[in-house]
Amino acid sequence: SVLDANGREVAREVVQEGEQAPTAPDGGKVKLTPLSLIFSNEEFGYRTITVERPLCDEQGRLVLGERGKNKGKPQADGALRDTENVPLAEDVEVYFRREVLPHARDAWIDHEKTKVGYEIPFNRHFYVFEPPRPLDEIDADLKQVTDRILSMIGELSA
Structure with a gap:
């Protein structure tokens, strides 16, 4: 359990999606996202x-x-x-x-x-790295934009 006898949070616990949600200090249930982290107040x-x-x-x-x-x-x-x-x-x-x-x-x-x-540093605890798009895909997009710009310049000079 992450709560003491007085209802205060006493430990951090990681709850994976699909697991039973712990009880919140107010007696309600903690709403789970794909990953929920529970911290003690002292950690902030x-x-x-x-x-x-x-x-x-x-x-x-x-x-x-x-x-x-x-x-x-x-x-x-x-x-x-x-x-x-x-x-x-x-x-x-x-x-x-x-x-x-x-x-x-x-x-x-x-x-x-x-x-x-x-302080609640959301990025430190909840940041999820998203890798950049593949380089070939970025190069293809740049070539497409460059070709479109060149064709527009060609239309202006014609």
């Missing part, structure tokens, strides 16, 4: 984290905060600020160590700016 979620880098003066020394909670800590350089989208299912710190720190050893996360978002 992500956290947007703000990655900060330190501000340096002209000599390359760190500029430190002078008052408040930032006193003695490196100031963030707005020109070097970046964001990363981290899947909800993944730990932010693990992602940060794996994806950011190897490229920017002095970076840190500003957790106060972290936001949660959701």
Whole structure:
């Protein structure tokens, strides 16, 4: 089953055409298309984290905060600020160590700016590749169009 005791989706399941449709969270049946995919809500979620880098003066020394909670800590350089989208299912710190720190050893996360978002990437999950027409067929169409254009030009000059 893809639903927990509270009716929440808990796992992805692929249902092929002709199979029994699972129950939807509202108690109804899921309408099947040739291929139906069922996802948990968490699979569409992500956290947007703000990655900060330190501000340096002209000599390359760190500029430190002078008052408040930032006193003695490196100031963030707005020109070097970046964001990363981290899947909800993944730990932010693990992602940060794996994806950011190897490229920017002095970076840190500003957790106060972290936001949660959701996106349903239809193309990623439902795109079906359709191979292009055979080259011979395309060449024949081009020749036919070219011949028609040449005949129209010939009619104009006659």
